[in-house]
Amino acid sequence: MKNSEADSNLFDKWHLIVSASVAGLGGLLFGYDNIVISGAIGYLSRCFHLGTVQVGWAAGCALIGCIAGSAFAGSIVDRVGLKKGLFLCAGCFIASSAGILFARTFTQFVFWRVLGGLGIGGASIISPMYIAEIAPTRLRGRLVTLYQLGIVLGILGAVFANMLIQRIGNSAWNTVTGWRWMFFAGIVPAILFAMMIVPALESPRWLMKSGKRDAAYGVLVRVNGGRLAQREISAIELSLATEEGRISELFNMFLRPLLLGIMLAALSQLSGITPLFSFLPEVFRAAGAATTDAFFQSVLVSLVNLVSTLFALWLVDRVGRKTLILTGTMLQCLSFACVGWLYHVRGNGLAVLLFVMTFVAGHAFGNGVACWVIISEIYPTKVRGRAMSIATTALWLVGYLGNQTFPLMQKYLGNDGTFWWFSLAALVNFLCVLRLVPETRGHSLEEITGFWTSDRNAAAPEAAVVHQGGL
Structure with a gap:
């Protein structure tokens, strides 16, 4: 009898492990496909003879796919289910990785990047939504954080693969071939992702x-x-x-969580995390680092990202989501203020590396983790997919604008002005979260939905949201 119970418990844990692994691999592919451009951008811009605006388009075109993928993913999974939605994302990742290897024109490259972006955008909705809906309440914060851990591992994998591939050949080889293999390496986790979805449970x-x-x-x-x-x-x-499940509910009964989700998503990007990672070696080269050192420094930054995310994984169900965001955004504000000053006075490149690391640490245990957890929690079941689509589309739109305008900001504002702008945006993020965002730690998804519809919340919304940062 005891052996039978032990086998049953092991079987049950296996299903939860598989579901968490699927969400984590979705995050890993998100991180890899989104950031692999950082090592390739310099070489592919020379390969295709790109100008300043085209370089921004090369870095940002995938985010157009992300916007479309996130905009439609919620409606699609509301109809076909989360497992089938994840399969579609896997197909986009696999096709994009293979297609870029054989792209012969810049237009072909853009097509395959946009297709990969569809997968990234879809995964950014479906993966955290999937694990949030399947996880036990006591573990939900930590299991949703595994999705962000997957993103961080994907970023680390991308910059590490970029560094290894860049060192295989000389500059001429990297300009013609090397950058293609940086993208193609992502096909391995994409195939593993597709295989893991098969035994996973549906939400x-x-x-x-x-x-x-x-x-x-x-x-x-x-x-x-x-x-x-x-x-x-x-x-x-x-x-x-x-719940009636109509989209109109989001614009009356659930307007408040909808606006909170949009605000959290947009502000998490406004402080520059996406353009920073997309142009990371270029940022270090601008501070005086050699090409090889710039790639190695990118790996160091990604390791800090990983360690900080593991720290957040331990904290998110202990200190709460809001506290993590407040601490992280203040650290981001101070870090980029210092980076801007170092560029202004032509300071030491190692000091730039140090403050970029602290900025990334602030994002990793703040917005990088808690923003995704909150967005996956605050919406009612019947419209959660569509609501997350709207919020995450805002995230990708701001991220795209950041990538597209980053070269122009450097050109017209200078490196110092660019990073001071990002520092100001992080301060705005801090103030908005401090005033407006509730704490969701320790509450079931149904309790959170009940909060938005309760008489208490309708009668005294500000007190309900702000009092001790909780529900």
Whole structure:
């Protein structure tokens, strides 16, 4: 009997591990495909003889795909399910990695990057949504953070692969061939991602709103146990009964969480994290680093990103989401203020590296983790996919504008002015989160939905949101 129970527990843990791994691999591919451009941009710009505006387009075109992918992913998974949505993302990643290897014109390169962007944008919606909907309440913060950990590992993998490939040949080889292999290396985790989706469970909340109660209950029993599963399925039924599932609900009953999600997503990008990683070796070269050193420094920054994310994984269900964002954004503000000053006085390149590291650390344990956790938690089940699409589209739109305008900002504002602008944006992020964002730690998804519809919240919204930063 005891052996049977142990086998059952192991079986249940296996399903949760698979689901968490799927979300983590979705994040890894997000990180890799989004940041691999940082090592390739200098070489492909010479390969295709690109001007300043075209360099910005080469770095930012994938984000156009991200915008489209995030805009439509929510509606698609609301209809077909989260597993099928993840399969579509995997297909985009695989096709993009293979296509860029054989791209012979800049137009072909842009096409395959936009296709990869569709996968990135879709994964940015579906992966955190998937693990948030399947994870037990007590573990949800940490398991959603595994998605961000996957992003960080993908970023580290991209800059490390870039460094190794860059060192294989000389500048001429990298200009013709090397940068293509930087993109193609992403096909390995993309295939693994597709394989892991096969045994993964479907979201119980999607099954419930699709009328598949027995299947949903079976999933909840596997990840929560029988007693908690019964309680949770009753809470889901009650929550679904109060939701109509129409998009119009987002613009009346749930307007507040919709605006909070858009604000969090947009502000997380406004301080420059996407253009920083997209142009990381170029940033260090501008500070006086040699090409090889610039690639190595990019790896060091990504290692800091990883360590800080692991730190956040430990903290997110202990100190809360809001505290992490406030601490992280203030560190980002101070770090880029110092980077701008160092560029202004032509300071030491190692000092620039140090403050870039602290900026990335602030993002990693602040917005990088907590922003995704909150966005995956604050929306009601029936419209969660579409609401996350709207919020994440704002994230990708600001990220695209950052990549597209970064070379122009450097040209017209200088490196010092560019980083001072990003520092000011981080300060705005801090103030908005301090005033407007609630704490969601320790509450089930249905409790959070109930908060937005409660009489208490309607009567005293500011007190409900701001009081002690909690619900």
